[in-house]
Amino acid sequence: MKSEKEKLILGMDQHELNMFMKRYGIVFVMLGMFVILIFASPNFLKTNNLINILVSVSINGVLALGMVFVITAGGIDLSIGAMLALASTTIGVVLSLTGSNMLACIAAIVICGLLGLVNGILVAKFNMFPFVVTLASQLVIRGLGYMISGGYSVALANPTFSQIGLGKLFPLMPYPVIILLVVFIISYVLLHMTKFGRYVYAVGGNINAATASGVNIFWTRTTTFVISGIFAGIAGILMTAKINAAQPNIGVGYETDAIAACVIGGASFAGGVSTIPGTLVGIVIIGLIYNGMNLIGIESYYQTIVKGLLIIGAVMLDMTINKKRG
DSSP: OOOHHHHHHHHHHHHHHHHHHHHHHHHHHHHHHHHHHHHHOTTTTSHHHHHHHHHHHHHHHHHHHHHHHHHHTTOOOOOHHHHHHHHHHHHHHHHHHHOOHHHHHHHHHHHHHHHHHHHHHHHHTTOOOHHHHHHHHHHHHHHHHHHHHTTOOEEOOOHHHHHHHHOEEETTEEHHHHHHHHHHHHHHHHHHSSHHHHHHHHHHHOHHHHHHTTOOHHHHHHHHHHHHHHHHHHHHHHHHHHHTEEOTTOOTTHHHHHHHHHHHTTOOTTSSOOOHHHHHHHHHHHHHHHHHHHHHTOOHHHHHHHHHHHHHHHHHHHHHHHHHHO
8 A cells, every 4th residue: 555645756756747748748759750750761861851841841830830829819710721822812913013022022911910800800809719700711811812813823923032932041041941930939939928928828728717817808819810810921922932923722721731730739729728849840740741751652642641630639639638637
């Protein structure tokens, strides 16, 4: 028979182990995937391949870093893929009219930010379900993209703009990766080091307690959607520059990768739980899955199956942790 003291110590050790695995377990998963892929393919560790992984996850990484704000506050944003497409068509129109790269980028970001504001107002002011609001706005926004472009893709005769997606600051530092790191730093500061970030966690964790504490629920929830929209605009700039064309049909399903990165990285659909580093690790894991399967020669549709199973597994783990916590 164990004494009460021994039981208490064992309980504390188990709790500390659970907290350690919850905080750093996803990192071990990523490292494990690295090791597996090193043995599975001799081409995995080549410098060009590692850079390609980072470049390939940069667009979805920016989207995921915006999505995590919304999920942490207890919402979801299904419209970011459509916003990316609208940003692309906006860039095409502005470049054709003015030829200004800066003006095109600003216009794309502002329009997506305003659309995020509309989503946020509908959710926070009128208490509409985020899933329904953003599902509907996804259709409206993509329709706007087709309307602006006339339904056609437009090649961009602007080599300077294409450098945003294809250029490098140094031989090993592509601009998309640099932009992802900048967005990561901004996101980390906002969510983990500001009063706004504490409000986001409070609203997602317990909205009634947050209201009683004086948190402005409306502006906190609305701002998370604005951030998501702005980041979708940035992702649209990267995608448009990468393919060197303004297309209204891009970004389909990109919200799925963003959601997957968030939940794999430890964000809870119940709200109030997430980390910016965890989200970045989550999107890298998705990138490793795609890259690894391509290197091994596995068909692309299996990647979708694996991604779906990962989301289910992450949600089940989150539900188990929440049940134990309750």
